Amino acid sequence: MKRYLLSLLASTLLPGLTLAAQSVPEIRFDSDPSPLKLPDNIHLGEVAGVATNSKGDIFVYTRTGHPTITIGTSRAFAHGGSRLFEFDRNGKFVREIGPGLYGFLVAQQVRVDSQDNIWVVDQMSSMVMKFDPSGQVRMLLGRKAEAERIPALPLNRPPATTGGGEGPAPRGLPGSGAQSDVFQPPTDVAWDAAGNIYVADGYGNARVAKFDKDGKFIKSWGSKGDAQGQFDTVHGIALDSQENVYVADSGNRRIQVFDRNGNFKTHISNVGSPSAICIAPGVHQYLYSSDSNPPNDIDADGEIYKLELTGQIVGKFGRAGKVPKEFGTVNAIDCRGENELYVGEIGNWRVQKLTLHP
Numbered sequence: 001m002k003r004y005l006l007s008l009l010a011s012t013l014l015p016g017l018t019l020a021a022q023s024v025p026e027i028r029f030d031s032d033p034s035p036l037k038l039p040d041n042i043h044l045g046e047v048a049g050v051a052t053n054s055k056g057d058i059f060v061y062t063r064t065g066h067p068t069i070t071i072g073t074s075r076a077f078a079h080g081g082s083r084l085f086e087f088d089r090n091g092k093f094v095r096e097i098g099p100g101l102y103g104f105l106v107a108q109q110v111r112v113d114s115q116d117n118i119w120v121v122d123q124m125s126s127m128v129m130k131f132d133p134s135g136q137v138r139m140l141l142g143r144k145a146e147a148e149r150i151p152a153l154p155l156n157r158p159p160a161t162t163g164g165g166e167g168p169a170p171r172g173l174p175g176s177g178a179q180s181d182v183f184q185p186p187t188d189v190a191w192d193a194a195g196n197i198y199v200a201d202g203y204g205n206a207r208v209a210k211f212d213k214d215g216k217f218i219k220s221w222g223s224k225g226d227a228q229g230q231f232d233t234v235h236g237i238a239l240d241s242q243e244n245v246y247v248a249d250s251g252n253r254r255i256q257v258f259d260r261n262g263n264f265k266t267h268i269s270n271v272g273s274p275s276a277i278c279i280a281p282g283v284h285q286y287l288y289s290s291d292s293n294p295p296n297d298i299d300a301d302g303e304i305y306k307l308e309l310t311g312q313i314v315g316k317f318g319r320a321g322k323v324p325k326e327f328g329t330v331n332a333i334d335c336r337g338e339n340e341l342y343v344g345e346i347g348n349w350r351v352q353k354l355t356l357h358p
Helices: 002-012
Strands: 028-032 046-052 058-063 068-071 076-079 083-087 093-097 107-112 118-122 127-131 137-142 186-191 197-201 207-211 217-221 234-239 245-249 254-258 264-268 274-279 286-291 304-308 313-317 330-337 340-345 350-357
Touching: 046 118, 046 350, 058 107, 107 186, 107 330, 118 186, 127 186, 197 234, 197 245, 207 234, 245 274, 254 274, 274 330, 274 340, 286 330
Parallel strands: 046 107, 046 330, 186 234, 234 274
Antiparallel strands: 028 350, 046 058, 046 340, 058 083, 068 076, 083 093, 107 118, 118 127, 127 137, 186 197, 197 207, 207 217, 234 245, 245 254, 254 264, 274 286, 286 304, 304 313, 330 340, 340 350
16 A cells, blocks of 8 residues: 555656655745845846855855956957955955956856965866965966967867867876866865865866865866766865865766765765755754756756755755745855855856755
């Protein structure tokens, strides 16, 4: 009888849904859809990154600004396509950091490390930039291209050949990228307790690149594919207190977990297509992962999952949409605490501050 009832219930589910998907609990939450107080002459574009420091100050990296192209004798220089803003813990505008900076083209992510340094990841310049708390540039990883192709190649293009062409490079595995800080393009950045830097790299490449605290390349792992340790779009990265490395492998609809040396440990599935991820601080850490809307259907999916680090799903909240408590392509999640999050939305051009009520 029990088997019959389960079969009957399964037959009534909508196509494409599973019994497991139906049983995920909904987490109650509140949203402040306007936590930032912008000056009258500044507006947010696509919010690609949001992060907070130890004081609760908020940093937003957004695809807005005044792009400038300077024509030289042999090439054009482009800059100023994105902007980095700082707000205090109450959302009051404090300053803009690095206006018109050479590496600011298409915002991808912003993170803050344990020393309150601000790290900016830019998609189009393929650079990871470190700013100290005062806003001065202290380290650059990656290199901006000498020239940009018009129209641009797809984000998931194969690495360039050593001769400057567009085909796969004659080195390593397809999509593995150079054993260096040449990104194509990077998507996220994280650190371990020793200050080692882990870069998710990302679309054309499919790897994690590891550097020491001074920016010296150590190693990288990953290549294009769907086997263990392979990736199809490396979109986010985070480390827990045990220095396990969680990688949002969005193209393969999973989060892969490695030790800090790149050895595969496990994977987490059944959370849609993971895009933005973060791990909450504290003794009992939780993993948050956004199932971001597919680009061809922005009204689908959109929820955020809360998980134990084992991969057990605690619950989910939100859905695709435009009103408060709905999400339009979440590209960034900042975990202020277990139940306090900031999310940056590309589709809705905003930051929401979320408070969970488990």
